[in-house]
Amino acid sequence: MGTGGSGLLMSQDIATIRVTRYRPEKDGKPYFQDYKVPYRKDMVVLDALNYIKANLDGTLTYRWSCRMGVCGSCGANVDGVPKLTCASFLHEFKGRTIKVEPLTHFPVIKDLVVNMDDFMHKLVEIKPWILREKESPPEEGEYRQSAEELERYDQFSSCINCMLCYSACPVYGLNEKFLGPAATALAYRYIEDSRDQGKAVRFPIVHELEGVWECTLVGECSVVCPKGVDPMLAIQKTKILGATNALKSLVMPRGGK
Amino acid sequence: MSKQKPFPEYRRKLGPGWWLSNSHFTQYMIREWTSFFVAVFSLIYIYELSLFASGAKDSALALMRNPGIIAFNIVALLFTVYHALTWFYLIGKVIPIKMGKTTSKPWQALLVNIVLLLIISYAVIQILVLR
Numbered sequence: 001m002g003t004g005g006s007g008l009l010m011s012q013d014i015a016t017i018r019v020t021r022y023r024p025e026k027d028g029k030p031y032f033q034d035y036k037v038p039y040r041k042d043m044v045v046l047d048a049l050n051y052i053k054a055n056l057d058g059t060l061t062y063r064w065s066c067r068m069g070v071c072g073s074c075g076a077n078v079d080g081v082p083k084l085t086c087a088s089f090l091h092e093f094k095g096r097t098i099k100v101e102p103l104t105h106f107p108v109i110k111d112l113v114v115n116m117d118d119f120m121h122k123l124v125e126i127k128p129w130i131l132r133e134k135e136s137p138p139e140e141g142e143y144r145q146s147a148e149e150l151e152r153y154d155q156f157s158s159c160i161n162c163m164l165c166y167s168a169c170p171v172y173g174l175n176e177k178f179l180g181p182a183a184t185a186l187a188y189r190y191i192e193d194s195r196d197q198g199k200a201v202r203f204p205i206v207h208e209l210e211g212v213w214e215c216t217l218v219g220e221c222s223v224v225c226p227k228g229v230d231p232m233l234a235i236q237k238t239k240i241l242g243a244t245n246a247l248k249s250l251v252m253p254r255g256g257k
Numbered sequence: 258m259s260k261q262k263p264f265p266e267y268r269r270k271l272g273p274g275w276w277l278s279n280s281h282f283t284q285y286m287i288r289e290w291t292s293f294f295v296a297v298f299s300l301i302y303i304y305e306l307s308l309f310a311s312g313a314k315d316s317a318l319a320l321m322r323n324p325g326i327i328a329f330n331i332v333a334l335l336f337t338v339y340h341a342l343t344w345f346y347l348i349g350k351v352i353p354i355k356m357g358k359t360t361s362k363p364w365q366a367l368l369v370n371i372v373l374l375l376i377i378s379y380a381v382i383q384i385l386v387l388r
């Protein structure tokens with residue numbers, strides 16, 4: 001195969017990428033396959049996968065698009081930790097053998113490609129758009145918002161739907177029905193948005209049995225998030241909102257709404 | 258779009274050792290276990306109190322001096338301290354307080370809570386025990 005010049009590479013210039021292969025038409029179970037790629041300072045895991053696909057094995061299947069940490073499609077478990085493969089340099093990992101596996105907890109369709117239907121349904125379920133009791137006509141202008149009001153939800157709007165947080169969440173791993181980190185963070189983003197009037201619609205969704213109360217504060221979602229979103233905080237804040245609301249309606253059954 | 262899936266998907270299940278795969282998970286699991294020790298300690302304590310209340314002072318004292326119980330209490334204390342400190346830290350993560358332009362850090366919450374714990378414990382001992 002035309003790996004051009006690879007014969008000149010010293011062994012210290014080589015990394016081994018150990019990739020999960022799953023070919024549903026042939027294999028009943030996933031297995032690991034090792035590939036040797038050049039080890040360069042400026043190389044990210046996604047580059048290594050692209051190198052494999054271009055030079056060594058065209059059948060390797062994985063998702064990617066922007067290769068700049070924006071589209072959220074290249075997530076994989078790298079050395080056991082959920083990462084964007086386009087934003088993880090080979091030299092960030094300890095050894096010269098790097099394990100790349102599909103995101104945990106999601107069903108695997110092929111190699112590194114997982115089925116994300118469940119997450120997509122959850123995203124839609126929380127209605128990630130501004131809900132108004134009555135839309136005001138465009139002539140009346142935009143719904144205005146101050147810088148402080150923006151700050152209340154700003155970080156939660158940076159989510160790129162990469163699902164790393166779900167892959168890091170053992171609660172989701174144990175119970176697929178759990179609404180989970182990113183969907184709750186996004187729900188909270190709208191709940192905290194001063195222009196939104198959909199609390200009554202979203203509250204039942206985030207507080208139902210498999211909603212925020214399922215979270216046991218492992219906190220790993222916020223550790224792995226590549227965009228600085230803190231889903232763990234959003235979930236706890238939603239719990240606090242729910243609890244104070246319940247208390248209010250207990251103390252003042254009529255006015256507490 | 259057709260609903261049919263031509264090939265089977267591979268589903269993975271969390272094995273019983275999942276919490277050993279990552280040090281954060283292990284710390285979390287230890288925090289969860291602490292509640293077991295706290296519960297057992299409370300049961301023993303309530304039993305000792307009931308012995309006192311029913312007048313069986315000697316057997317209550319004997320139980321308290323039992324080396325096994327003392328050893329368990331030391332272990333339970335360590336777990337309780339771990340429980341308290343990790344939760345104090347989490348309070349800081351869950352309720353960050355805005356102070357002007359900066360936001361409080363989790364370790365600050367940890368510190369404030371430790372100080373509060375010491376003050377309240379001291380007050381309780383002064384008022385209830387040493388009065």
Ligand code: SF4
Nearest residue numbers: 159160162163165225
């Ligand atoms: S919250 Fe972070 S980790 Fe989770 S999907 Fe959004 S960007 Fe990815």
Ligand code: FES
Nearest residue numbers: 066067072074086
């Ligand atoms: S390829 Fe788009 S986020 Fe990595």
